[in-house]
Amino acid sequence: MASLIKLENVTKHYGDFKALDGINLEIAEGEVVCVIGPSGSGKSTMIRCINLLEQYDKTGSITVDGVLVQKGSNLKTVRAEVGMVFQSFNLFPHLTILKNIMLAPMRTKGIFKADAEIKARELLAKVGISEQADKYPTQLSGGQQQRVAIARALAMEPKALLFDEPTSALDPEMVGEVLDVIKKLAETGVTMVVVTHEMGFARQVADRVIFMDEGNIVEQGTPREIFDNPKEKRTRNFLRAVLNH
Amino acid sequence: MYKPSVIKQFLISALLWMVWSGIAAAQTDGEDPIIVGANIGNVPWEFQDTDGAFIGFEIDLVTEIGARLNQDLEIINVPFNGLFAAVQSGRIDIAISSIGITEKRLQSVSFTQPYYDSDQSLTTVVGSGITNLNDLRGQVVAVDTGSTGDMWATENQEKYGFSEIRRYEGLAPAMLDVVIGRVKGYISDIPALLYYVKDKPNLAVVERIPTGGQYALMLGKSSSLTNDVNEIITDLKQEGFINQLHEKWFGAPADVGTSTVDVVPMPRPSSGLIFNFVETFLNMDVFMQTYPMLIAGLFTTIQLGALAIVAGLVLGLCLALVRLYANRILQIIVKAYIDVFRSIPLLVLLIIIFYALPFVGLSLSPFYAAAVALTLVSGAYTAEIFRAGIEAIPKGQFEASQALGLGYVHMMRDVILPQAIKIVIPPLTNNCINVIKDTALASVVAMPDLLKQATQAQAVAANPTPLIAAAVIYLMFLLPLVLWVSRLETKFKTGDR
Ligand SMILES: Nc1ncnc2c1ncn2[C@@H]1O[C@H](COP(=O)(O)OP(=O)(O)O)[C@@H](O)[C@H]1O
Ligand SMILES: [Mg+2]
Secondary structure, rough: EEEEEEEEOOOOOOEEEEEEEEEEEEOOOOOEEEEEEEOOOOOHHHHHOOOOOOEEEOOOEEEOOOOOOOOOOOOHHHHEEEEEOOOOOOOOOOOOOOHHHHHHHHHHHHHHHHHHHHHHHHHHOOOHHHOOOOOOOOHOOOOHHHHHHHHHHHOOOOOOOEEEEEOOOOOHHHHHHHHHHHHHHHHHHOOOEEOOOOOHHHHHOOOOEEEEOOOEEEEOOHHHHHHHOOOOOOHHHHHHHHHHH | OOOOOOHHHHHHHHHHHHHHHHHHHHHHHHOOOOOEEEEEOEEOEOOOOOOOOEEEHHHHHHHHHHHHHOOEEEEEEOOOOHHHHHHOOOOOOOOEEEEEOOHHOOEEEEOOOOOOEEEEEEEEEEEOOOOHHHHHHHOEEEEOOOOHHHHHHHHOOHHOOOEEEEEEEHHHHHHHHHHHOOEEEEEEEEEHHHHHHHOOOEEEEEEEEEEEEEEOEEEOOOOHHHHHHHHHHHHHHHHHHHHHHOOOOHOOOOOOOOOOOOOOOOOOOOOOOOOHHHHHOOOOOHHHHEEEEHHHHHHHHHHOOOOOHHHHHHHHHHHHHHHHHHHHHHHHHHHHHHHHHHHHHHHHHHHHHHHHHHHOOOOOOOOHHHHHHHHHHHHHHHHHHHHHHOOOOOOHHHHHHOOOOHHHHHHHHHHHHHHHHHHHHHHHHOOOOOOHHHHHHHHHHHHOOHHHHHHHHHHHHHOOOHHHHHHHHHHHHHHHHHHHHHHHHHHHHHOOO
């Protein structure tokens, strides 16, 4: 399978602090990758470099579908192909749910309002909240808001979706409904990189699990390899800590 | 914003208290001094020598009067059109400034016998092609707000076809504009102008306008001083003292038969009106006569305010965006701009734009000079308001927009600014209120805004009613805005958005 996202020797400094330390990673089209690791290990930084929300150091390179991720005219292409879902939803509070979803396709792809609305309603049905179309984000529960955020990312018809701890800001009873939506998506064949602390979910949906620590990929493999038979000591310590809390 | 801090307010009240107690202490030392108000700069009647001391014909006259009354004098500088309200309120005891006796003025103030017979005159730049009043058809003329020249020009505007009468606060700013060429002639008291052009070969008094005015000292209607002062003037005429002053200041004795030489009776109002609060401050006749002027002024104020507000918003938004997102050098320049224009007093800026820029070839009309000054300052305040509003938008909103592939323009227009607007509406409305209030400063560059019209009407009618009416008009249209902002602020504070 051809790789869609490719990181080569990606390093990221914040001042003198090295948040990423020479990451090499290829993600194939249709692959579902879950990224786990302790807090501060660089998980967010890594996926935020993929759509250039963070600028990585000049020594490395990232390509998406063969296009180099850098400032300039290519960036539009990259961002059109890579959607992102944030821990804190980041819906636009001044727009209705429907308009939240319609905005980007209308502005960046020149899609007509009527078409964008049809598409938006389809997506809302897909994430299970058709009735909320005309409400404002603050009127929805956290779980509903995150599902809108997913629909909003999908409206751009991206080839890949990046999730940065999509359930960490949710009350426990709402985690399930969001994970269910992501699981369903995984089955449709869209490429996904999911940073998560939900080990059960990772085991269930991931084609590959990546364990990160101190800006490095320490170990990677199938869920069975990582969860049932971790080779690295750091992986074992981490898993023991999260599974036994 | 202009919002003074509690500390600042405290300091101001402390200062006021100190000044007040200083005055109170000085007053207990003996009899109160006689306060004389004079429009300093009105040559050769009252002006400053190179050391800053007040000198002039009328200064000499009141000084002598003070000596003969055996009382101290304190001379303070009051603009011409402020003298009327000042004697009526008792803030000053005597007003001097070559003030002509008129029937209207006699209704609300009293005058001593006159000591000078005057006419109006037209002064122009030599070689400008304007050699008499008939050359002024279609031209702009300058006068002093509310002066005899103002009244004459207003009555004769149609006859001579002046395109506009521009009203100044004294000789110096008016002559500056005559020299620049922004106005073509200055209509004012002939003695002052003859004295002024004496050493200026590029200026000439080209026509005497016979209005037959007579100058006298002006006092409050019920002043106990008036009779004493008038008797002293009689003595001074009989002793030849006043004619000596004439010779000292005009280089020749006065003509025989003029009021400088002869003792004449004190002028009296035709109907004996006495002071009365309603007649003075809420005079319906005066109001009915002057309200068309006030409405015209209000219209100018609104036009100026609206233009400056809109232009200031656009400028402020651009500055805020540059300040936040442009490269370092532009950011530093814009920050400097914002700091400078928030520090400079608007009045100073306005005077620079109006009176200094013509020397580099940029001559703006009063309206545009005021609009530019207001816009430059309002833009600086607005920029800071917008910046604060944009910075209050969570980072996640920017990131979500970028991740969706929205370009900079769409991100700002569709996501960031609509949210920022809500935050900035209360402070922006406050800024609008300040801009509208500040339009009143434009009266110093001869712009006929509401305040200017009111001061002119007040001087012409010699009655403060138009000022009261102007204050009420300002209130009527700013108070609702102020109330609306307070309501918005409480609403936003309680989180009900
Ligand atoms: N904007 C920033 N400035 C400085 N340090 C940062 C910044 N963002 C992240 N870091 C640091 O980089 C490291 C990796 O952060 P992050 O990628 O958020 O970790 P994770 O998502 O794995 O918890 C952390 O030590 C964090 O403190
Ligand atoms: Mg993180």
